[in-house]
Amino acid sequence: GESVGLHLPTLSVQEGDNSIINCAYSNSASDYFIWYKQESGKGPQFIIDIRSNMDKRQGQRVTVLLNKTVKHLSLQIAATQPGDSAVYFCAEQRAGSYQLTFGKGTKLSVIP
């Protein structure tokens, strides 16, 4: 089972540098993946998604990479800004299911 009071991995980056946040997903049947950003006291905010028939998708300053062979997802943020400081969650969804399964989250701290 899960431990109470999960300790989040933390990534500290200098403002202007690129950030890479990684996520290992568990279900090989998952075919839809989403990255969410959560600021303190707020709900998860959609950043970018990718379907299992793709291995890369780009948005504005963000790129998601999917490696289905090793069940790994990453989020790259270019030119990280102080406003990017938040907890980032990956989420997976399998075909035919309504539920999102969230990962543990990574706390991104941007150093001005």
Add this chain to the structure above:
Amino acid sequence: EPEVTQTPSHQVTQMGQEVILRCVPISNHLYFYWYRQILGQKVEFLVSFYNNEISEKSEIFDDQFSVERPDGSNFTLKIRSTKLEDSAMYFCASTRGSGNTDTQYFGPGTRLTVL
């Protein structure tokens, strides 16, 4: 830009009391969800709802929980007899379409504190 809204932002209740958490999904969305996040932990799925029926629920969503769409705009989560371990942030989400064809957009959450 349309948003999911939730009320109240913070609810404090005594153990054993009933609470109703309210959500207004995005107006043209058809699928609705509740998730919870215990402090410092992952976001966990509770239930999905479509066409006035539960379409999927997790093990967490036991007989103490119920959901309802009482009118054309609100979507509620009721906890019949709250327990200390129900203390968490509760997030409502909605999608335009079904399953994994559309992104789930989340509301700001209701912080439930059970004393």
